[in-house]
Amino acid sequence: MRKSETASTAVRGEDFGDWLSPVLVKEFRQGLRGHWFAWVFVWVSLSMAFLVGFRGLVGEEMRARLDWAYWLNMGLVLHGAPLVKGMLAIDEDLDESRLPLLRMAGYSADWLLGCKWVSMMVQAVLLGSAMLPYALARYYTGGVDLVKELMMMGWMVFGVAAVAGVANWMMTMTVSGRVVMGVLLLIFVPLFEGLLMLTVNALMAGTGGGAGLWEFLAYVAMWLVGIGVLFVFCMSVGAAKYDSNLRVS
Template sequence: MEKLNDFSDWFSPMLVKELRQGLRTHTFVILFLILQGLLALILLTTAAADTNAGGFVSSIIFFFFSLAVLVVQPLRGMSAISSEVKGDTIDLMSLTRLSAWRIVFGKWSSIMGQTALVLFAIIPYLILRYFFGGMQLFSELLLLFTLFLFSGVLTAVTVGLSASTLALIRAIPLLAGLVLIWPIGYLSFAGFDELLALFSPNSRNEWFALLASYLVATFVGYFFLEVAATTIAPSAENRATRKRLISLVVIPLTFAALHAVNHEPAWLLAFFLLAMVSLDFFTEDSEYPSVVLRPFLRFGPLGRVAARLLAPGWGTGTLFHLFLIALLIGISLLMGDELRDFSRYEMWGVLGVFTGMLYLPHAVVQLIQKRIANRMVAYLSLSMLLFGLIPLLLLLNDIGDVKMVTWVFCFIPHVQVLLTDYTSDKICILIAWVSAAAYILACLISAGRPLHKLTELEREELEIPDPNTPS
């Protein structure tokens, strides 16, 4: 019998490299041993008790497992790409047959492989827990799978942000992980029964909502992995078109499906996804060779039109993002909700404020683009700074009157949240959309330069003789 002492040849070399390194790290070894020791100690202690402690054992198992896979393991991706950049090994990897996507996916797969080991390690404790009684087998297994899936999403987010050159951006997952500890503890103990109820779907709508959440989570994870791959990919590699086509399918599809049930959560989900994709669409590099446009030019005038939406660059990304917003509004109007009833202004106001929130930092980045080294860092930092105004203004509003400040800075969408306290809904909507339109117009004017360059690249590519054409 052949001795199994190494990985199979069909494993990705990047995955093998990262797994070999990751399994030797102190973080994984300590996490694995502590988790095993704590669960074994708790089970032995509980087994000696006379009371029915099945529910308590489940809470303990899921609490420690959730901490391990939702906090500790994803945080290991904080330096996944930045460590390679600092070590000047990215260029060496580029000389191999490994693409940018395979490098990033290998990093993510390595961490998820170690997370899977943690998952398999707690299965014996779940089997022992079955003998304590009161176990909801299907719900707890479905919850276990969901935790593993969301661990993959959070890991993808940290790997995606690890491509940033700014340590503050890479530290965002660390802050989020610290914030997650309290809700994990609450749901594992005080709210565990209610949590299991969510994973006991009894109707078609409940199953649909659960599957839709898995689809959205998968899309979020994929998108952040693409963000990292785009960052380290050579300029001649077009990763924008695939991202945008997938976004064009997933975002309207999930919006329309959820809209059929309830339009309010549909718009909340749409706002989240539009904000997420703006992080990439508004910051993509517009410097690339003309060969990138060759696939578009093969389709003639139609391909050239498609290039204005699907070619790389923040200029085309801005147009595509506006197209997505218009498409969602069109779907909403066709399906019928508050947008269709113009006598009710609330949803139009929310949409105007949200659009302004996305395009204000985008417009500001255009003004200072010559002074910044990284567009994504500038856009994300400015967005976070502006969002910080909302709790600050709400706090000041509770302390005293901020009417004058609100009116002076009413052109800032984040300040417009308080305008409803001082004027009518019609005025709020007018201010929200006028300011949002101004920011969009500023972004479109700035996008003229990269779009003009795209036209020049098309002309340059058309002048290159086709090698397949006989002379």
């Protein structure tokens, strides 16, 4: 076999993870193979199957309650679970036994947190994809606007961009800091979900033009600026914690 053929065969035989940063591969492996993601994925399958399946057997009044439970469940999975994980989990990269290796590797604090954020976003996309068949099933059982359903799901996945930033920041906090953040989240998370619903309504109204279009543009700008500011703030504060630990005394 010629040398060029051997080289091309070697390239084709490389693992997909070899194309990515080792830190990103580590975060993917820990996130997707961890018990937390596995249990959340199982919960999505069981809870959605029950809520959607039972919906086709009841009357209109009970359907409205199941619809409320359906969206509440989705919010808990996509937004609540990462925040709970951020409150309870301890960032292993801040352990003193790992710091010398991270210093030798030369990774910046921003890069380390960025890889954790990307891993959380990938997990959110996978969970959102697992929910898509249930949205279609709700459409076939009747009484559901499929376009609005898919739009709401998309915006909830997009909202994970802010949630993941907050969760990564919380993992660098002390116990007292996490308790304070937990109390604040009990107040602001319902507001966050309410704004998501208002955004979807504005998006649906914006398709008709006129005043609805301006409302649509206002909500899009609000989310882009709000999530951008929150993301930069959380990543900056979390990176400062990493810098203080990675700095050689």
